[in-house]
Amino acid sequence: MTNTTKPVAIREFPVEEFPETHYLNATKGLKSWMLTLDHKRIGLMYLASVIFFFFVGGLLALALRLELWEPAQNFMDAETYNRVFTLHGAVMIFLFIIPSIPAALGNIFLPVMLGAKDVAFPRLNLASFYIYLGGAMFTLYSMAHGGIDTGWTFYTPYSTNSGSAVISMTFGVFIMGFSSILTGVNFITTVHKMRAPGQTWGKLPLFVWSLYATGVIQVLATPVLAITLLLLIMERTLGIGIFDPALGGDPVLFQHFFWFYSHPAVYIMIVPGFGIISELISTFSRKVIFGYWAVALSSLAIAFIGFLVWGHHMFTSGQSELSTVVFSFLTFFVGLPTGIKIMNWVATMYRGSIWLATPMLYAIEFLFLFTIGGLTGIMLGALSVDIHLHDTYYVVAHFHYVMMGGTVFAFLGGLHYWWPKFTGKMYNETLAKIASVILFIGFNMTFLPQFVMGSQGMPRRYFGYLEQFQTLHQYSTVGSWILGVGFLLVAYYLIVSLVKGAKAPSNPWGGRSLEWMTSSPMPAHNFEHVPVVIHGPYDHHQPIAEFRMGIDAPHHDTTHA
Amino acid sequence: MERLKDYFLPESASTFASDTDGLFMFINISGGLLLLGITIALIWFSWKYKRRREDEVTPVIRHSTILEVTWTVIPLVLILFVFAWGFRGWATMRNAPADAYEVYVTGLSFGWQFTYPNGVISGTELVVPAGRPVRLIMQSRDVIHSFFVPDFRIKQDLMPNRYTTAWFEAPEPGEHVIFCTEFCGSGHSAMLGKVKVVPVAEFETWLTAEKAKTEGDLPLAELGRNVFNQQGCMACHSVDGSAGIGPTFKGLAGSQRSFTDGSSATADDNYLRESILRSNAKVVAGFAPAMPSYQGVLSDRQVDALIAFIKEQQ
Numbered sequence: 001m002t003n004t005t006k007p008v009a010i011r012e013f014p015v016e017e018f019p020e021t022h023y024l025n026a027t028k029g030l031k032s033w034m035l036t037l038d039h040k041r042i043g044l045m046y047l048a049s050v051i052f053f054f055f056v057g058g059l060l061a062l063a064l065r066l067e068l069w070e071p072a073q074n075f076m077d078a079e080t081y082n083r084v085f086t087l088h089g090a091v092m093i094f095l096f097i098i099p100s101i102p103a104a105l106g107n108i109f110l111p112v113m114l115g116a117k118d119v120a121f122p123r124l125n126l127a128s129f130y131i132y133l134g135g136a137m138f139t140l141y142s143m144a145h146g147g148i149d150t151g152w153t154f155y156t157p158y159s160t161n162s163g164s165a166v167i168s169m170t171f172g173v174f175i176m177g178f179s180s181i182l183t184g185v186n187f188i189t190t191v192h193k194m195r196a197p198g199q200t201w202g203k204l205p206l207f208v209w210s211l212y213a214t215g216v217i218q219v220l221a222t223p224v225l226a227i228t229l230l231l232l233i234m235e236r237t238l239g240i241g242i243f244d245p246a247l248g249g250d251p252v253l254f255q256h257f258f259w260f261y262s263h264p265a266v267y268i269m270i271v272p273g274f275g276i277i278s279e280l281i282s283t284f285s286r287k288v289i290f291g292y293w294a295v296a297l298s299s300l301a302i303a304f305i306g307f308l309v310w311g312h313h314m315f316t317s318g319q320s321e322l323s324t325v326v327f328s329f330l331t332f333f334v335g336l337p338t339g340i341k342i343m344n345w346v347a348t349m350y351r352g353s354i355w356l357a358t359p360m361l362y363a364i365e366f367l368f369l370f371t372i373g374g375l376t377g378i379m380l381g382a383l384s385v386d387i388h389l390h391d392t393y394y395v396v397a398h399f400h401y402v403m404m405g406g407t408v409f410a411f412l413g414g415l416h417y418w419w420p421k422f423t424g425k426m427y428n429e430t431l432a433k434i435a436s437v438i439l440f441i442g443f444n445m446t447f448l449p450q451f452v453m454g455s456q457g458m459p460r461r462y463f464g465y466l467e468q469f470q471t472l473h474q475y476s477t478v479g480s481w482i483l484g485v486g487f488l489l490v491a492y493y494l495i496v497s498l499v500k501g502a503k504a505p506s507n508p509w510g511g512r513s514l515e516w517m518t519s520s521p522m523p524a525h526n527f528e529h530v531p532v533v534i535h536g537p538y539d540h541h542q543p544i545a546e547f548r549m550g551i552d553a554p555h556h557d558t559t560h561a
Numbered sequence: 562m563e564r565l566k567d568y569f570l571p572e573s574a575s576t577f578a579s580d581t582d583g584l585f586m587f588i589n590i591s592g593g594l595l596l597l598g599i600t601i602a603l604i605w606f607s608w609k610y611k612r613r614r615e616d617e618v619t620p621v622i623r624h625s626t627i628l629e630v631t632w633t634v635i636p637l638v639l640i641l642f643v644f645a646w647g648f649r650g651w652a653t654m655r656n657a658p659a660d661a662y663e664v665y666v667t668g669l670s671f672g673w674q675f676t677y678p679n680g681v682i683s684g685t686e687l688v689v690p691a692g693r694p695v696r697l698i699m700q701s702r703d704v705i706h707s708f709f710v711p712d713f714r715i716k717q718d719l720m721p722n723r724y725t726t727a728w729f730e731a732p733e734p735g736e737h738v739i740f741c742t743e744f745c746g747s748g749h750s751a752m753l754g755k756v757k758v759v760p761v762a763e764f765e766t767w768l769t770a771e772k773a774k775t776e777g778d779l780p781l782a783e784l785g786r787n788v789f790n791q792q793g794c795m796a797c798h799s800v801d802g803s804a805g806i807g808p809t810f811k812g813l814a815g816s817q818r819s820f821t822d823g824s825s826a827t828a829d830d831n832y833l834r835e836s837i838l839r840s841n842a843k844v845v846a847g848f849a850p851a852m853p854s855y856q857g858v859l860s861d862r863q864v865d866a867l868i869a870f871i872k873e874q875q
Contacts, residue, residue: 080749082744157705157721158745294629332640336637347808353612384648452569466738
């Protein structure tokens with residue numbers, strides 16, 4: 001018997017403020033966490049893990065910057081330096097940034113924003129977390145056993161011959177790939193099948209759209225990385241001769257395989273950030289998002305075009321000249337949907353009612369930094385200029401503006417935005433704003449000089465360098481200290497907030513999407529009723545009562561069918 | 562504007578540098594204007610539309626086709642223009658003039674070697690005539706390296722399994738640094754070279770003089786010194802006792818060596834020969850197995866000469 005044909009009564013459900021029981025204390029004990037199927041708890045465990053690995057990667061970065069204070073050897077030798085920069089890249093990319101927004105914040109909020117009880121496959125969700133942890137263990141193991149000095153790109157034939165722990169590291173990344181695929185499958189299915197009544201595609205929050213686009217890339221691109229790394233492992237152990245020219249292989253083939261994943265992976269890292277920014281700009285401008293479909297579909301466009309541009313990492317590699325021209329041409333077309341997003345966000349602020357709370361501060365900083373990241377990407381797409389800039393600090397600065405100025409600032413924005421929702425605590429707003437400004441200054445001080453160095457010809461992955469670059473390197477190093485102080489401050493006030501922060505109301509920012517229509521922290525099943533969606537997630541002109549609609553029946557008695 | 566360019570970019574010393582620089586500056590300026598516009602809008606909106614009362618209502622502005630089209634088409638025109646400009650400059654870089662002077666380039670961990678048409682080999686230093694196009698035919702002996710001369714705005718990877726090419730023309734005499742820009746191991750950042758652009762007459766003289774250095778009737782140790790310089794051995798092995806990427810040659814011959822596998826041996830002629838030809842058979846403790854093999858690269862006489870040269874470094 002189904003109840004879908006039964007007439008249902010819809011009424012408003014006022015939100016219970018400061019609930020006694022919520023998902024954090026619904027069940028107790030270590031086991032209730034380790035074996036939880038609750039997407040919010042899994043998301044929290046992801047969050048703790050990615051923050052831990054961000055801390056590890058950050059310490060490695062500080063060590064690198066300190067070593068570069070002097071042109072010659074400072075406190076570590078070349079071999080150590082090479083291992084440290086490889087680990088910094090691998091940890092930040094595979095352990096932090098790829099899972100950061102989708103698997104942590106996305107896991108917590110995707111089902112809530114859809115009005116669902118959980119993701120489509122809760123057990124798969126837990127499995128993907130443990131697979132991620134397993135992969136991370138292999139990475140830590142390879143750190144302890146000699147490290148790896150190939151760079152996070154594992155280029156052959158260096159990686160087939162290097163004596164370091166290439167196999168355990170790539171195997172770790174191989175395993176983590178599965179975690180990423182499973183998360184992608186889960187999110188895509190959830191978006192398709194688990195939306196609340198009335199939650200049409202045109203009413204999806206843009207964060208959900210961005211996670212959907214990300215899921216598509218994760219599912220389609222990650223298997224190629226897995227195959228590539230497996231081939232690399234087989235090359236090292238069995239000598240199958242697919243990449244190593246000494247065995248008749250072709251090293252450029254590895255680069256094609258690698259970038260076929262790793263370029264789309266750049267969008268796995270940044271597109272969820274776009275989603276967060278859309279949420280922040282609309283909520284804190286108290287205004288309907290401008291160009292909803294332009295913003296939503298540009299995520300999908302980026303996901304699609306992102307698959308066609310991998311060869312722009314290889315303009316100097318000796319790939320065929322025709323490919324080089326085609327890849328350069330297509331690369332520029334990623335710029336269009338990206339530009340459209342930026343303009344739509346700025347247009348959303350026009351005639352808004354702008355509240356410069358901490359998350360909004362991060363969103364505005366994101367817009368500035370990411371615009372720089374995007375424009376310098378245009379520079380690197382231009383063939384003749386890229387020949388000069390390829391593999392210099394210009395590229396290093398560019399991708400840090402995109403990955404850190406973009407994704408990390410969006411992540412911080414999202415973290416501060418949703419913190420009251422998933423912890424039930426407020427943080428010190430003044431300290432948070434100060435920290436945000438410190439991070440902004442530190443970030444620019446670290447990476448702006450790197451654009452200049454790169455233009456002047458300073459190659460990346462250099463342990464020693466010519467003395468002419470020392471001043472700029474020192475600016476950059478001082479900047480990294482400022483960044484370090486900023487992150488310590490963030491850690492400080494967030495911990496204070498956890499311990500003795502004021503209780504958070506259910507909707508501290510005046511948001512309109514579904515996660516703000518339930519208690520802070522959320523109940524174990526997200527809602528005490530089946531939400532019914534009437535308005536879009538950015539309809540700030542509609543009365544809040546109309547966003548709290550639900551089917552007048554206990555939640556556990558209904559099905560989503 | 563000129564001063565800005567001089568600050569951002571290295572000396573412009575090849576015929577295509579100015580075109581690349583022009584595009585670099587064009588993107589910087591147009592991008593800079595865009596960034597400025599966005600920043601002003603962000604700051605202006607944040608100030609002008611700052612929330613002053615809690616009950617403020619905002620207008621419903623959902624969409625504007627005219628605006629969407631505008632900010633799609635204008636960037637589209639710009640990127641097509643940038644693509645075309647970049648393509649034009651790059652096409653020039655890919656098409657060497659038919660009369661270019663050809664030099665073979667070998668990259669190896671961690672040095673450069675330049676072979677001239679008359680058989681002269683120069684280690685580390687690429688000497689070329691001013692005002693004449695020079696085409697480089699490049700190959701790596703081990704892992705991927707990349708040949709980068711910032712002053713020329715050229716860069717090309719060197720592959721172990723095929724030739725890659727690049728060309729340049731330096732109008733004026735001068736010296737320019739060569740970097741390796743594809744990560745190749747512990748000596749990556751020490752893999753420096755130099756392009757020395759000299760007047761044509763001076764180039765001819767240099768080439769003749771170098772040729773004489775490879776003639777067969779030189780004394781062994783002297784030939785060995787030439788091989789040492791030409792093969793770029795000094796990139797890793799010093800002769801003054803200072804530690805490099807590899808052990809110093811000073812006092813090497815006849816000394817007791819301990820290896821990474823715990824064994825040890827005396828550095829006699831056979832040890833030296835083996836270390837040159839099968840370079841990683843015995844690796845001295847404290848060093849990485851980074852040296853490429855010289856089997857098939859050096860003739861027997863050159864190996865003899867190199868050993869004689871090493872023995873002289875006491």
